[in-house]
Amino acid sequence: MSTTPEPDGSVPVTAARVPQGERTRLMRLRLMEATVESLVEVGWTGTTTTVVSQRAGVSRGAQLHHFPSKQDLVVAAVDYLTERRRLELGVTAADLPEQGRTRAALELIAAQYVSPVFFAALELWVAARTDEALHEAVVRLERRFGRDAHANMIALLDIDERRGRNRQLVQATLDLARGLGLAASLTDDSARRASILDAWAETLDRELET
């Protein structure tokens, strides 16, 4: 949308003439993605600025140009994660079977909390407890995501949250999912998780007021 189209057919060997806005956007994206990957693979402690820049294939100079301090980088990564998680959320709103609808919905919800994306968020979550600057960012993230997750579940199961204890049960379900996710981060106990979700689905079907 600028003023300089390619002069003519001559193709410069090295220059591709990428606008700065796009360059910056891409660079920041690569760095934030690398940060999240690093969080998943080596945890908060292992996620150093050097590691991130290497993983992103970005020079340290460029990195420090876009994110002057590690804090800037991580806070940006938090926002990036929010988007990623909300995206995962959207996909799931698809069609559910009539039979065992509750159980299927639970599966989708619980899946949000055993994904790499959640593990990255978990690292930030725990780090934020004792890190002033992170704390603010993560609280914002989680408040927003929490609302979305809540709305998502209500939509999936077509719940009227004004009736009875419905609202609390939805909240409890999300907290349960978080607890299960935490457990899953340490050992992969899918069998146990499935069994619990089975029981939980049945309970929800009985206790939710329509």
Next chain:
Amino acid sequence: MSTTPEPDGSVPVTAARVPQGERTRLMRLRLMEATVESLVEVGWTGTTTTVVSQRAGVSRGAQLHHFPSKQDLVVAAVDYLTERRRLELGVTAADLPEQGRTRAALELIAAQYVSPVFFAALELWVAARTDEALHEAVVRLERRFGRDAHANMIALLDIDERRGRNRQLVQATLDLARGLGLAASLTDDSARRASILDAWAETLDRELET
């Protein structure tokens, strides 16, 4: 219980003649306690060997004598934490009111997951996901504690876990408590937690088979 009682009434000014076993035990205890405190206050990242030794009032030399590497210290702290948590567990087995017994039991159980001790365990838990050596130790810890917590809840509510979905509901309750604890580590939302536990107590009363 050794061979050398005090010669007579003469009290040596400096020497207190503490047996080595006792000295070692105390030193290790102080270091592990300091480690846990440090985990609670400054998190896994902030918990450096220097910080721990200072907090414990122990010289670096002595520290390295008892725990040659940081790993040794942390793994020991994990075991120490297990004991602390199990202790907290025992205290709660006291008398519960007849009226609202379930709710009261839930309160006790949930309290396990909002205590400083849990926050310390949480730091280790998350760190263990990407730390080979820690992983083994923490998995052991959590397996053991999980069993105890399970048994504790069954005892508190006098549940026959062979009936119906009782077993799963107990498990779910513990996972829910974990999820709530994780949430509490970031922001103190006692009101929300209480509301959820209210609803859950009612549900348990209906769904548990006696």
Next chain:
DNA sequence: CCAGAAACCGGCACGCTTGACTGTTTCTGG
């Protein structure tokens, strides 16, 4: 086309963490 700005590069210095090392004190076993 051309200054000026923005993006990018790689090395460097400072502070911190870790654990190894050399002494010194305190206890144990005979």
Next chain:
DNA sequence: CCAGAAACAGTCAAGCGTGCCGGTTTCTGG
């Protein structure tokens, strides 16, 4: 009471993480 071992003290070097700096390349606005 006395060697030898264990407990304890404090310093030092190596490695790493972070952020800064001068210099180079690429883009923008006129």
